[in-house]
Amino acid sequence: xxxxxxxxxxxxxxxxxxxxxxxxxxxxxxxxxxxxxxxxxxxxxxxxxxxxxxxxxxxxxxxxxxxxxxxxxxx
Amino acid sequence: xxxxxxxxxxxxxxxxxxxxxxxxxxxxxxxxxxxxxxxxxxxxxxxxxxxxxxxxxxxxxxxxxxxxxxxxxxxxxxxxxxxxxxxxxxxxxxxxxxxxxxxxxxxxxxxxxxxxxxxxxxxxxxxxxxxxxxxxxxxxxxxxxxxxxxxxxxxxxxxxxxxxxxxxxxxxxxxxxxxxxxxxxxxxxxxxxxxxxxxxxxxxxxxxxxxxxxxxxxxxxxxxxxxxxxxxxxxxxxxxxxxxxxxxxxxxxxx
Numbered sequence: 001x002x003x004x005x006x007x008x009x010x011x012x013x014x015x016x017x018x019x020x021x022x023x024x025x026x027x028x029x030x031x032x033x034x035x036x037x038x039x040x041x042x043x044x045x046x047x048x049x050x051x052x053x054x055x056x057x058x059x060x061x062x063x064x065x066x067x068x069x070x071x072x073x074x075x
Numbered sequence: 076x077x078x079x080x081x082x083x084x085x086x087x088x089x090x091x092x093x094x095x096x097x098x099x100x101x102x103x104x105x106x107x108x109x110x111x112x113x114x115x116x117x118x119x120x121x122x123x124x125x126x127x128x129x130x131x132x133x134x135x136x137x138x139x140x141x142x143x144x145x146x147x148x149x150x151x152x153x154x155x156x157x158x159x160x161x162x163x164x165x166x167x168x169x170x171x172x173x174x175x176x177x178x179x180x181x182x183x184x185x186x187x188x189x190x191x192x193x194x195x196x197x198x199x200x201x202x203x204x205x206x207x208x209x210x211x212x213x214x215x216x217x218x219x220x221x222x223x224x225x226x227x228x229x230x231x232x233x234x235x236x237x238x239x240x241x242x243x244x245x246x247x248x249x250x251x252x253x254x255x256x257x258x259x260x261x262x263x264x265x266x267x268x269x270x271x272x273x274x275x276x277x278x279x280x281x282x283x284x285x286x287x288x289x290x291x292x293x294x295x296x297x298x299x300x301x302x303x304x305x306x307x308x309x310x311x312x313x314x315x316x317x318x319x320x321x322x323x324x325x326x327x328x329x330x
Contacts, residue, residue: 048152048155048156048314051307051310051311051314052311052314052315054307055254055307055308055311058254058258059250059253059254059257059258062253062254062257062258062261063253063257065257065260065261066253066256066257069260073081
């Protein structure tokens, strides 16, 4: 296989990491909503944890994106 | 016209300042667009925050309200994450938060440069945070700070847990910096890619030119999302700093 083509395929494969990030972010917000609708009084106190969970989830997907960029531009 | 979406992240010397300012160990130092943006961010944010609260009105103006609200926001964040004795780190966390926030927001101005999309900048910030945590921990607890790496568990589990704790501690600067850098990089690349769609459709002629309004509207929506991300990443950077400092201050016992 051409090295250039292999690079492109590899970068594309690395972006599969975003699947996990998508599931994770959906889980974070879904769980927050179902919890918040059961107990709206406690919802406001958990926004910090919500945003923190969102950011931590999103980061794992972006690590995959960084790998893709490394494959494309660093090698 | 060059439509490479990565072109916006190029660090280059300013026009007219092509000659290096000085050299450190044979390495030329330039005044780059990144340095210019950082100077602007520091100047604007510190001038705004000092001048807005200078008159110290009883009924605040909009500017004074903004400065006071950001102060109370960060103070509340530190208090909830680290408790009372974390408040002596307020100047450190506030400076970090405002710097990252302003860098993100100034990067949203079309044609400017996003300082936080450079891993060099974010990694420097993150390693400074971890250094601060280590120094704080050793100053507060002495050699007992090393207990942070030894969770409450039977000894046969500790063989497994201590290396994991060590690895998770020392990958923190990497995850902290890559999170901010990758978010900014991904967002701005996406904006540039959609900008490329507008140009490609607009110059295609006929019905396709009229269709270029669709990606244009999408850019507006993504821009709004990016403004949210810009704030959120600054917030996450600051709150994770608080959480790491909390561990250094209180080790494993929860306050």
